[in-house]
Amino acid sequence: MRSELTDRSPVGCDWDPTPGSPEAVADRATRVRHAAEAQWDQADAVAAVLRTVAPPYWSGMAAEAFAARLHTVIDAGRKAAARLNEGADALDAWADAMGDAQELADSALSRAEKALEDIERTELAMASLGVADDATLYRLRMRLEDAQTRLDRARADAREAEAAYHSSETTFGRAVGEAVRDAMAPLPSSEGAAFGSGLSALAVLDPSASVNANHMSMLRRLTPEAWALLVAANPRLLQDFWEHPPSPDAVASWWKGLEGTPLEQRLISAVPELLGNLAGLPFAVRDRCNRAVYAEALKRASDLTDEQRRALAQVGAALLRGARDAPSSLVCFNLHGSVPLVAVGFGELDRANTVTWAAAGMDSDASAATYSWSESALNLLSEQDRLDPTQSHAVVAWLGYDAPDRVTVSTPGPASAGAYRFSYELDGTHAARSTRADVPPPLIAVVAHSYGTTMAAAALTRVKHPVDSFTMLGSAGIDTGLVPSLSNLKVRAADGSPAVYATAARSDVLAPVGSKVAGRALPNHEAALPGLLPLEGDLAPWTQGRTIAGARSFSSEGAYVPGEGYLLPTKGHSALGSGDSRSGFLGATAPAGHGYFDVNTESLRNTAATSIGRPELVVGVLTATK
Known part of the structure; x- marks a missing residue:
């Protein structure tokens, strides 16, 4: 051949x-x-x-x-x-x-x-x-x-x-x-x-080429009318494109050649469900397409599953909540997978100086967590804006994988599957902006919580274009079968070291216990030490898991900042706290105001600093993990 x-x-x-x-x-x-x-x-x-x-x-x-x-x-x-x-x-x-x-x-x-x-x-x-x-x-x-x-x-x-x-x-x-x-x-x-x-x-598709490459050939060759017929006859094709996306760089270059032409509008009208989830397209185009698909899904809600209808409600609430504080975008919207898959963006994604992808963890499928994870993303965006108002910022709340529950959280499957798609989204952010001459390339950051750190770390070994920082909160551990060393992550350096950061609250027992059970390595040495809490007792041996070196650790225990006042500690594993006291399995649910992403916490303050490329604004010291 x-x-x-x-x-x-x-x-x-x-x-x-x-x-x-x-x-x-x-x-x-x-x-x-x-x-x-x-x-x-x-x-x-x-x-x-x-x-x-x-x-x-x-x-x-x-x-x-x-x-x-x-x-x-x-x-x-x-x-x-x-x-x-x-x-x-x-x-x-x-x-x-x-x-x-x-x-x-x-x-x-x-x-x-x-x-x-x-x-x-x-x-x-x-x-x-x-x-x-x-x-x-x-x-x-x-x-x-x-x-x-x-x-x-x-x-x-x-x-x-x-x-x-x-x-x-x-x-x-x-x-x-x-x-x-x-x-x-x-x-x-x-x-x-x-x-x-x-x-x-x-x-004329090449049978020896990868599915991803042939998908790109289809984009270049098929007319909008042919696409409409093909998708109508074979809706499974939409999920195939999700699971095997074409190169974001190739997508961005192809779309650049269509911008401003009648063909661009014909494609948007013919197959919005395909274009909306195509990494490498401008976020404004994806939002327009996904909102059209979302509106159609609302019209036929009676034909959907209960899980799909819950996802629709969650998306609607998240978009409404975001509209009050920042421009919102429906970055991903996919009802064709085994579970609904969603990503909601806040801020001017096509123009912002920094774009942060926030990856959710365990029990965070779109049907249950789109609104709360969007709340976490909005809190992060607000703190980024407060710390550096001279730059524009944007955050994407990503729930684009089948997040594990308490049974599957100990397995690598969800992380491996989610990492493949997530890596294309990260490269798509770079690709979409690379074709723009009117705006500079953004600083691209990844922030992840719980099992989201396991998935995101695997994704960062796959990306073509390095990201500018990676921050892990309450990590469920790094699967060393997928990521043998943090040096394998494609993350740029800051202050002479890779911009990889981690934090784990002393009262977050679930993360180290879960990591130990799964055999994963913790990026926070202190989180793996016994005696994290006086009330642990017999749980102490379960917190003595493996560690992995290469990150820089910061505190989530609360601090006093001159001129600003007190920052609250994180008191559990959850992203957002609720109730008057810790609750749930191993006290994982933090009380109201004391989650990793709650407003006025030291965790949120430091995460905002690392994700906008300003580690010098971190409260306290950054400690290299060993």
Whole structure:
């Protein structure tokens, strides 16, 4: 198989002018012919049934009506078989034409490489001449002209091969489209055309490429009308795109070429449920698309599951709550997974100087926690704004994975699955801004709580573009099977060390106990020490888990700040406190005002400082963990 990585600069191309696999197209032709044969056999089988219900076996008006229907089925089956054969013929012709174009292009490349070698060799010979006789100089000049002529011819042939390829591709698409339209006469002509163009685009996907790469090829090739038909016929495709997203850099570059064109608006109208969850698109576009899908989901709420309806209510409350304090965006909205998947953004995501992704932990599925996690994100955003009002800030409350419960929290599965998607979202933030000339790139931070730290750490080993900081609160531990060392995290340095931070309240017993049970390593050495609380007693051995070095730890125990007053301590494991005292399993639920993300806590203050790239504003000292 030809390699797409071949250097084609000798013929003046930085792309493959004749991409694709003739063998794969020919294989599809064979499969289409088999389908045509099966369709014809089915028509013959119906014809055999027709003979058994014809006179003298059955007569009368009912028999005539039934026979007429069978004739319609037989005719439709045979017509479909004929059209399938025509499609197979078109595929075979396309495979041959593709092969011919590739042969010419490859020949041109080989000849161009040889001509360039000859040019270089001749120029060196001419440069090394001392006093040369006219005959020698003439021969070298003639040799140079001949090599240049051959190079020009090779490059012309490469352009000819590319033109022939695209001409044949157009002919193929037209032939398939005509076959499909003829086979589907009852369909509106626009749908037939869209189906035909969609089929021609899908037929040239490379079977050896990754699913992610083929998804990007589909984005480039399919028309909005073809997309609408394809998604309507196969809604599972939306979840496939979620689980195997195309490269955010490629998505951002593709969308940049569509901005301001009619095609942009047609795509938004045709497939908002696809575009809304496409990492690399501008957040404003994603918000527009996801709000449209959300509005449609509200209209058909009676058809949804109880969990989906709870997610709708949570999203609505979060957007309403955010609208009071900051611009809000529906960054992700996916009802096609095993659980609803959501992300809500606050602040001007497309323009902010800092963008923080906040990853939730255990028991934080979107149907139960979108509102409360959005409250945590808004508290963080407010503190970021207070600490550094000279910069603009934005925070995304991310609940885009199937968060574990108390049973699955000890397993790596949710972290591994969530990390894959989360890494694309982080790279998408970088990609979406990289195409903008009017705003600078943002500082990108990750803040995670509980099991969210387990998931986010795994994601930070996968990202293409490093983030600027990673802050862990009440970590449930790092899975060293996924992250052997914090040095594996793609996080930039601050003050000479990776900007990786961690905090764990002394009264947060659940995090170290959970980490110990799961065999994960704590990023806070102090959280792994016995005797965290006088009331622990027999629990002390369970807090003596493994640790992992590489983070810088800060306090969540409360402090006095001159000129500001007292910052409250965190008294449990929860992000936001509730009630008058600690409650729940191992006292995990902090009292009101004493969660990690509650207003006026030392934890929130220090997390805001690290996430905006201002570690010098952390209250107390930053201690390197060992």
